[in-house]
Amino acid sequence: xxxxxxxxxxxxxxxxxxxxxxxxxxxxxxxxxxxxxxxxxxxxxxxxxxxxxxxxxxxxxxxxxxxxxxxxxxxxxxxxxxxxxxxxxxxxxxxxxxxxxxxxxxxxxxxxxxxxxxxxxxxxxxxxxxxxxxxxxxxxxxxxxxxxxxxxxxxxxxxxxxxxxxxxxxxxxxxxxxxxxxxxxxxxxxxxxxxxxxxxxxxxxxxxxxxxxxxxxxxxxxxxxxxxxxxxxxxxxxxxxxxxxxxxxxxxxxxxxxxxxxxxxxxxxxxxxxxxxxx
Numbered sequence: 001x002x003x004x005x006x007x008x009x010x011x012x013x014x015x016x017x018x019x020x021x022x023x024x025x026x027x028x029x030x031x032x033x034x035x036x037x038x039x040x041x042x043x044x045x046x047x048x049x050x051x052x053x054x055x056x057x058x059x060x061x062x063x064x065x066x067x068x069x070x071x072x073x074x075x076x077x078x079x080x081x082x083x084x085x086x087x088x089x090x091x092x093x094x095x096x097x098x099x100x101x102x103x104x105x106x107x108x109x110x111x112x113x114x115x116x117x118x119x120x121x122x123x124x125x126x127x128x129x130x131x132x133x134x135x136x137x138x139x140x141x142x143x144x145x146x147x148x149x150x151x152x153x154x155x156x157x158x159x160x161x162x163x164x165x166x167x168x169x170x171x172x173x174x175x176x177x178x179x180x181x182x183x184x185x186x187x188x189x190x191x192x193x194x195x196x197x198x199x200x201x202x203x204x205x206x207x208x209x210x211x212x213x214x215x216x217x218x219x220x221x222x223x224x225x226x227x228x229x230x231x232x233x234x235x236x237x238x239x240x241x242x243x244x245x246x247x248x249x250x251x252x253x254x255x256x257x258x259x260x261x262x263x264x265x266x267x268x269x270x271x272x273x274x275x276x277x278x279x
Contacts, residue, residue: 002027003154004058006073008039008048010117011090012064013125016044018158021127027054030122038122056080060150062111063089067228071100078105086147092116092174092225093232094138094167102140107147110138110167113160114178120222128159135160138167175236177277179229180244183237185219186226 001024005012008030016026016039028045029052030036036048047054055061055077065073070091077087088111091097098110114134117124135155139148155162165173195201230237254263 001025001060002058004029004055004061005045005064006052006055006061006077007064007066007069008035008044008122008125009064010120010122010124011113011115011129012062013039013042013044013122014115014127014129015062015064015090015158017125017127018130019154020044020046022157027058029054035122042122042125044122044125052076053080056082058085060086060088060154063087063091066224067091067093067097067232070097074101074105083107086150088137088151091232092178092229094136094170096232098138098140098167102142106142107144109143109147109151111151111155112136112138112170112174113155115160116225120225130155131159133160134163136163136165136170138165138170140167171233172236172239175233175240179233179237180240182218182221182226182229183241184244185216187219189216189219 003019003024004027005016005019006029008016008028012028016028019026020043026045026047028036028039028048030039030048030050033050036050039045039048052073058081061077061081063070063073063077070089074087074089081087083105084107086107086109087101087105088109089097089101090111090113092112094110094112098108101108101110112135113130114136115129117129135158137148137151137155152162192204193201195204251263251266254266
């Protein structure tokens with residue numbers, strides 16, 4: 001099958017590696033010629049170009065651009081495609097994308113692989129990135145079963161764990177486990193850097209180890225992606241931040257009241273709940 005990838009960053013480049021290993025002919029498009037050349041040299045794609053018309057030959061196209069470019073790039077893309085082409089995307093926000101694209105392209109199905117890294121760009125792309133990771137598809141009532149089946153088969157072949165849900169439910173869930181952690185992690189880094197005693201700040205930087213590394217990773221990642229998460233999933237993220245603020249206030253109050261028994265009870269409950277999300 002000829003499969004097109006529009007956007008050759010971490011996700012697009014990784015997708016290209018795996019699709020080629022499965023025997024597909026991969027056509028890649030990027031805004032930068034240097035990225036196209038690198039993607040070919042690395043073996044992520046068979047062909048690459050800055051000209052979006054290269055994707056006219058593709059049977060399926062994955063739009064792997066940043067969230068804010070998905071709809072604009074789709075508008076350019078459809079001028080070159082037959083109506084039979086199946087289009088999907090990998091954006092981490094689904095409701096506004098599905099709302100904008102589905103009425104214009106019947107063979108569209110929203111998608112989101114939960115497989116991001118702190119690094120970005122074609123250089124960060126890696127093989128088997130999607131193995132064992134959740135991959136969400138968000139068809140609506142108008143999505144043709146044939147289009148769903150085609151994308152489903154590709155996703156399963158990547159070794160990902162496939163899930164289906166409505167776009168708005170996806171956005172609410174992802175705001176809790178993906179977008180909220182970015183903002184919380186960013187606030188953690190900002191809090192540390194706000195230390196006014198330079199000696200204490202330097203000591204903290206010297207002593208930071210695995211705990212800080214784990215909790216600060218997503219907050220120190222791609223700032224463009226973080227802004228787009230907030231911009232395009234604004235209401236769901238604000239709701240999650242409000243809930244987080246309430247829980248942080250609760251912990252603050254327990255410490256202020258020296259209620260160590262209640263604090264221990266809460267931390268024990270958190271410890272029991274965590275495996276439901278990460279194991």
